[in-house]
Amino acid sequence: MLRYFLAITFLASFINAQIIPRDQLFSDPKYSSVSLSPDGSIIAYLAPNEKGISNIFTKCVTCQHTKVVTFDNKRHINGFQWTGVPNVMLYYQDLDGDENYKLYKLNITNPSPQNEPHVISDRPGVKAAIIANNLVDRRVLIGLNDENPAYHNVYELDLYTNEMTRIFHNKRFPPQIIVDNDLQIRLVAEEADDGSLIYLRPSSKANPRKLTSDKDTWVQYLKVSPEDRPLTIPIAFNANNKRIYWQWGAGTDLGQLVIHDFGHPEANEILYSAVKAQIGAVLFHPTDHNVLALSEVYHKPEIFVANNTILDDMQYLVNLRPAATPVIESISLDFHTWLVTYVSDDRPFEYYLYRRWQQKAEYLFTTRPELVGQKLNKMNGFSFQARDGLQLQAYLSLPPQSALLTPAQVNGTDIELAKLGILPIEPQPLIVFVHGGPKARDVFGYSSTNAWLTNRGYAVLQVNFRGSVGFGKKLTNAGNGEWGRKMHHDLLDAVNFAVGKGIADKNRIAIMGGSYGGYATLVGLTFTPDVFACGVDIVGPSNLITLLETIPPYWSGFYKDMTSMLGADIKTEEGRESLKSRSPLFFADRVKKPLIIIHGANDPRVKQAEADQFVDALKNNSIPVTYVLYPDEGHGMRKPENNLAMTGYVEDFLHKCLKGDLEPFKQGQYNSSAVVMASADKPEEPRLKTLSRSSFYRRATYYKAPESTQILRDSVFVGDIFSNRL
Structure with missing residues (x-):
């Protein structure tokens, strides 16, 4: 009964x-790809314009004024990045899903339909990629497969002059290029016949400003076995570029976060060993490049704080929304302003602005406000x-x-x-x-x-x-x-x-x-x-x-x-x-x-x-x-x-x-x-x-x-x- x-x-x-x-579930979100400018003054995001085409919008952090900065009524913008030059960003689009991305530079100081973005690459059949962007330099590194569709040449783009200088003429290496904080190419990778992945560094014969793929200009740095490939990945360099962080798979199933002096991968210092699931993400300080926190996700995300630097901040953010998980999306270079997303299963993503010096978070918006209350x-x-x-x-x-x-x-x-x-x-x-x-x-x-x-x-x-x-x-x-x-x-x-x-x-x-x-x-x-x-x-x-x-x-x-x-x-x-x-x-x-x-x-x-x-x-x-x-x-x-x-x-x-x-x-x-x-x-x-x-x-x-x-x-x-x- x-x-x-x-x-x-x-x-x-x-x-x-x-x-x-x-249409409340699958129209483009009101906010997506949300990002904080390096100086912490502007939030940028993708949103549909009045014709339903995804464009870039910006919101002033202090004045809350919102404006559209791109004016495309035909092609959706796929994504964008801030740069080290104030009010300058890069964005990219493809044509009807072909993934041949075209790349543009945009100054958002006085946005207007008459202000055309600078074209970095829009050649048919060429895929542009942002290889490295340190958010402090006037330079960025751009990859173009402009000679051979299988390989990307690397160019240095001067954001002030728009001059493009080829620094790597690549006829050999697939698109796995590791760059340090000064935008120097430090490692490339290629497969061996046995399925191992071999990382190589420039040899003494290489010119760092005019790299080629010639064999005598590269020497082996590390050979990763086929079994360890899913877990062995270079992550970042420390502040002076003398040490390199890796996610490391040898001798462990779930992996470790390690660091070693560049050139000595045999001398790893273990910083963290995964407990239940692989390391999901690593949060670094924006300028000193020390590890602040990392996450594991088995069923739900778990956050592990590395030291006392942000312990109080993370505790505040966790306590603010106990039923959701805070994710740090962006941090200003002065470390004062954070863009935080809260992730939960039964409500869309919600964004907050956290002011560290006040230890206070301000609610900004949810990606799908029409679902609030559902x-x-x-x-x-x-x-x-x-x-x-x-x-x-x-x-x-x-x-x-x-x-x-x-x-x-x-x-x-x-x-x-x-x-x-x-x-x-x-x-x-x-x-x-x-x-x-x-x-x-x-x-x-x-x-x-x-x-x-x-x-x-x-x-x-x-x-x-x-x-x-x-x-x-x-x-x-x-x-x-x-x-x-x-x-x-x-x-x-x-x-x-x-x-x-x-x-x-x-x-x-x-x-x-x-x-x-x-x-x-x-x-x-x-x-x-x-x-x-x-x-x-x-x-x-x-x-x-x-x-x-x-x-x-x-x-x-x-x-x-x-x-x-x-x-x-x-x-x-x-x-x-x-x-x-x-x-x-x-x-x-x-x-x-x-x-x-x-x-x-x-x-x-x-x-x-x-x-x-x-x-x-x-x-x-x-x-x-x-x-x-x-x-x-x-x-x-x-x-x-x-x-x-x-x-x-x-x-x-x-x-x-x-x-x-x-x-x-x-x-x-x-x-x-x-x-x-x-x-x-x-x-x-x-x-x-x-x-x-x-x-x-x-x-x-x-x-x-x-x-x-x-x-x-x-x-x-x-x-x-x-x-x-x-």
């Missing part, structure tokens, strides 16, 4: 749940064992109105699960949302995707399967060669756990993901066609052979790492057979359940052909599928109208499959570019020819010391095929 009463209570609360409109989901972390005994971490987000079992109503190990709040009274329709990468991870915090799906009545299960990062090199390396094998088994084991604990209704489970998560979706519907009720594939590869054959040029420098991760090489017949055996394309005839495929025509990482060929294979077997193509997008949806339309298509699809709540959607509702290439309801649709481009390149970014945990843009698509090289 009690069970019946509780079920009725659950049903009533579910019916009374208010549908949150998609009841959003909680995100609960838990652990479970895979079938081979490997311990895995996962997150479960339940609909906010779900009635839960209490610890008193269960026994045994379920008591702890009930304390976590992850045992609903009735099994839920469940979506297994698979992260991209796969060398990435799901993390705790607000997600528009989770807020949307749980609001529609679905539970969301996110699994950090083997191959993910953040939980030690053993877990990451355990994914090598296991695409379509044990990595998929981990997802199945998580599903079995959820069904066994009464969390999920076994007849209403969907699989969904982007990039690698899209591949996992196709694997789920082909290799285990009876497990999932339906699947959502967003920019996922269907054929591992063609995925490797079409990698962007500057992934070629990390080819060994890719083949190690995939467990096979297309250059051998054995390797091709192995990749074929794990490619959903060759098993398309097994698909039984509804499938929607979404792709961007300009995707430089997972080509449109990956979707086309799978759809063709389904049609050849008379298997219905819905295929939506966006001609002006790349690896995910950047434009808000396309993002909204994508979520509309997916929501309608999930409603038909899992019977959750629905905000009505019709084709053309958001004026997106979407082209329905195939529809499960209409067997034949006109085909749009593949949009051809002369070349596809991938964004190169260069590792620099993280100032804080990075807050990702909260869109429906999160992930990347090889995100460790972002």
